[in-house]
Amino acid sequence: MGDNMGIERDYTILNSSEVKFEEKKSIFICNISRVKDENDALRFIDNIKSKYKDATHNVYAYTTNNGISMRYSDDGEPQGTAGPPVLEVLKREGLNDVVCVVTRYFGGTLLGAGGLIRAYSKACKMGVDESKKVLREIGIEFTLKCDYERYGKINNYLQNKNVxxxxxxxMENVKMTAICLMEDFDNISSDIIEFMNGDNTININSKELYFVDESGKLI
Structure with a gap:
């Protein structure tokens, strides 16, 4: 998965979301999304800025490539009161490949530095909670070919694994495409080769990060 190929596991968000709340007549709107890379994050920011071009501020922060690329913007708010608090929430949650834009429509009442930090932090945390934090682990997509005689046994075997x-x-033979965690691949491939009487028909297609639940099961 591009620059993330060196990562064995990380946390990101499952869904994009938009949440909003009012604080002393100012409206805060949080838009948060999972992204592929920094360019993807910048495109998302531009889209939100265009959507809310009449807003007082469009504050953003993102972290990609396992924290190597981190950026934020206060977008006119007092320095350090908007972008850094948003980024700090993403870092505290341990998230990777996530961008967050918090839009503010000023309501006429100044919030002060502390109030701004709390409001922008709250907006980002609400977005993270709505989008559902999720674990990813490196997995392997592979294909295998077998005859019809062995298909039932191999299919049943895979159905009972974390696959x-x-x-x-x-067709003339059966071709299956499947995904397993990288840590399980050697054992699974060895068992399949044994079912095939030593004939190795397994090909690795790709290695990527896949969603897993807290027990490590692919979802």
Whole structure:
């Protein structure tokens, strides 16, 4: 998965979301999304700025590439009262590949430095909670070919492992495409080769980060 190939596991968010609240007549709108890389984050920021071009401020922060690329902007708010608090929430949650834009429509009442920090932090945290923090681990997508005689046994075996079967093609032989965690691949491939009487028909297609639950099960 691009620059993330060196990462074995991380946390990100499952969904994009938009949440809003009012603080002393100022409206705060948080838009948060998972992104592929820094360029993807910048495109998201531009889209939100365009959507809320009449807003008083469009504050943002993002972290990608396992924290190597981190940026923020106060967008006209007093220095350090907007962008850094948003980024700090992303860092505290341990998130990777996430961008957050907090839009503010000024309501006429000054919040002060402390009030701004609390408001922008609250907006980002609300967005993270709404989008659902999720774990990712490095996995392998692979294909295998087998005859119809062995298909039932191999399919049953994979169904009882921490494996997602993406697709099955029934032609002259059976071709299966599946995903497993990298840490499980050697054992799974060895078992399949044994089912095939030593014939290795397994090909690795890609290595990427995949969503898993807290127990490590692919979802």
């Amino acid at each position: 997602i079967i993406k697709g099955t093609e029934f």
